[in-house]
Amino acid sequence: MTMTQPDNEWFTDSGAAPDCSVDGAVEAPVPAGHVRGKLTPNAPLAKLVWFKSGGAADWLFEPADLDDLREFLDRLEDGTPVMALGLGSNMIVRDGGVPGVVIKLGKPFSEVEIREGNVVACGAGAHGILVSSTARDAGIAGLEFLRGIPGTVGGFVRMNGGAYGREVSDILIDCDVILPGGELVTLPVSDLQYSYRHSALPDGAVVVSARFQGTPGDPQEIGAEMDRIAQAREDSQPLRTKTGGSTFKNPPGQKAWQLVDEAGCRGLRMGGAQVSEKHTNFLINTGDATSADIEGLGEEVKRRVYKKSGVQLEWEIQRVGRP
Incomplete structure (x- = not known):
């Protein structure tokens, strides 16, 4: 490395x-x-x-x-x-x-700066919509998909965030990371060994900034694509609920939501947690769910999908902390 x-x-x-x-x-x-x-x-x-x-x-x-x-x-x-x-x-x-x-x-970690060569430099705390909007205003294309990911640059880099056919590994040049112990290093994209929603960053490492490579583009066309992405999310995802985004990774050649639906899990409930009626790869907190309700419901969905299709779904949502 x-x-x-x-x-x-x-x-x-x-x-x-x-x-x-x-x-x-x-x-x-x-x-x-x-x-x-x-x-x-x-x-x-x-x-x-x-x-x-x-x-x-x-x-x-x-x-x-x-x-x-x-x-x-x-x-x-x-x-x-x-x-x-x-x-x-x-x-x-x-x-x-x-x-x-x-x-x-x-x-202090949320600034976004345009640099020469259509490079967008971002603090790890910058929101995806800020990064894509700043790029749009500068006539830089290729970062529109970040408009569709609810999160910050640090999470995008660690998890190879993606949406609408693109992911961070397509645009990342390098990133600045504080390793356990306090050493600040710059890692090129090749060192992150990206795969689907995964990187080789060690536990305890904190991403503090990143540089993304864009291409010249027309601000109006870039803005139109960002609007399309925003509308697609609004139409298909339960954005007005307490949710956690896509629950399971898409298995190779398949869609997680479709497998969940075919297993009869649409609307399935456990305590205060429910599989979304609008998008079956989303779990929602209907009001008083505990995290145990939400995680338990996810595990039950995995069990039913495996029983129905033989496919073992993998969590995309991070699950952290003590039970």
């Missing part, structure tokens, strides 16, 4: 960094005087994920800027679990909560 030091000058936080805030009396995972962001113990995560369910993080860290994040990870005790959280749109946080530290990247 080739690693080089990145040019990260555009990630410098131009605003005043917040004072370090450690809520509660629990011993912090790093000395309070060595962080400038917000460090919160026993932080509820349900409000930060689309399913609106699940337990708390042992610690939630919202870094003030890149240097703050690097120092925090450098000082963190070896072996402490670390998980980056974007929009929480493709995730089940289990009811027992998440051990270790959850890192939430905010405004």
